[in-house]
Amino acid sequence: MNEQQFKQRYKKAVDQMKPDDQMKKRIEQNVNVQRQPTKRPRKSLYIVAASIVVAASIGLAAPTVWQQWGGTTAPAKETALNNGEVNQGKVTKGETAIKTENSNIVPVEIPKIELPSDDKNVKASMIGLVVYHGNVYTESATTVDAADALALRGEKLGKTTGGIHELSGKDDYKELASTIGTADIYTVNGYDSDFRIMSYTEIDGQVYAQLFDKTNGMSISSGTDLIGKLNIEGHVTAAQWESFDSWNNGLGQLQQLPADESLNRFIEALYKATPVATSSELEERLYGKEDRKMIYLTLKDKTKVQLVLFGEEGMVRYGHVPVFFEVEQGAFQQLWNSLSK
Amino acid sequence: MQQTISQPSDEVTNIYDTYADTLFRIAMVHLGRREDAEEATQDTFIKWMEKAPSFNDAEHQKAWLIRVITNHCKSLLRKGWRKREVKLGTVEPVMMDNPEDQALIELVLSLPVKYRSVVHLYYYEDYGIRDISQILEISESAVKMRLQRGRQLLKVELEGEEQP
Secondary structure: OEHHHHHHHHHHHHHOOOOOHHHHHHHHHHHHHHHOOOOOOOOHHHOOEOOEHHHHHOOOOOHHHHHHOOOOOOOHHHOOOEOHHHHOOOOOOOOOOOEOOOOOEOOEEEOOOOOOOOOOOOOOEOOOEEEEOOEEEEEOOEEOOHHHHHHHEEEEEEEOOEEOEOOOOHHHOOOOEEOOOOOEEEEEOOOOOOOEEEEEEEEOOEEEEEEEEOOOOEEEOOHHHOHHHHOOOOOEEEEEEEEHHHHHOOOOEOEEOOOOHHHHHHHHHHHOOEEEEOOHHHHHHHHOOOOEEEEEEEEOOOOEEEEEEEOOOOEEEEOOOOEEEEOOHHHHHHHHHHOOO | OOOOOOOOHHHHHHHHHHHHHHHHHHHHHHHOOHHHHHHHHHHHHHHHHHHOOOOOOHHHHHHHHHHHHHHHHHHHHHOOOOHHHHOEOOEOOOOOOOHHHHHHHHHHHOOOHHHHHHHHHHHOOOOOHHHHHHHHOOOHHHHHHHHHHHHHHHOOEOOOOEOO
16 A cells, blocks of 8 residues: 555545534533532543653754744753853854864753753643653664664663653652653663663563663763764664655655765764754754755664754754754765765 | 633634544544543543643644643553553444445554554644644654654555665
């Protein structure tokens, strides 16, 4: 069955799912009961899953998300700031690049995700997370297929309890609390558990595995400080790329990218790249265009790292970590130019 | 956090008339049973009244309602709520007009829930990747991955597609 056939058949089938005529009456009756000015007992039934104040607070959400959900601009504390003041360096005006006059790199400080306050008015954003050792690990931009997950699975750390939702307060963020329901949590072979952990659960013989990274509470002076933790260099066994059009429409039209010297040079340059803290202006500039390409690097351990390349700016981003990397132009352009049909 | 419910009744009726079908179908795709879907739809309207959110426009409102009912259904499933009944073969999930439609819906209902949400929003509601990312508040790459895995499980083929 091709995609168009599926879509037509699925729409036709779902169109048949209609609430019966009495549903409106029943709901109106029940809603009227709820409309009485009495406090409604809290039922677990009404707790929606997984909204996290803290995720938004470090800028995990793109500006479009904020616009979508009613915010006109991202709160200031969302963005990781270039801490030029501390270093007494002069940040070039009008640019986000953070080289000082003396060419010293001002590290991008990504603040630790703070556990939520009781301020219920703070905008909420939702992302998969697990609390481990008092730190918040969020859904990784690196994936692993179910079949390969077992080999990655290390020491068992415990079982998540779920329970974090949009109404959660600080007390709910206990060890191994999560937004992913109940799942076993393990270390990941080959990775520091201070950076990466994984969930691994088998249900009816089906494996559900997901990686979680701690990409907050860190100082980034070069690509090595973040990209280096992914163990890319010297470990790429295969690579693919995808156009923006394919990616944006979910077409999955991946094309082969030779894991050759050009790619190695790019990775080497990425490790040395200059970090640029995200900001609403920068994101608007980068995400307002479509000159983006995605590359997928399959490593020896079968993990797949996705990186987003921004052509005009020559920048690279990993997941939603609030930092971009400005890669040396020669290495970037050589790879970028090779990503064409 | 409890609030007095104060939405005008006309507005409730309007919201119901506009979105009931959409929300009910999403709940059906997740929960697989009419009475459960109806309850989830009702809960979503109640939540809308309780929270009384303000919206930029109708699309924003629709997206909010979809997010709430999707998360509500996932939350119920995660807790094992009526898990036994939801398993296919133990209940009548929904009756279609013909066996082909029935088989297709049962196939979609057999998907892991996180793929089901994305598949439904993409193929039925015609949302794009970015829209789904914003509605479900997951990354665009996660949407893509779930869509791709959903397709694989459904054996939906895309011309020229290579598997990652």
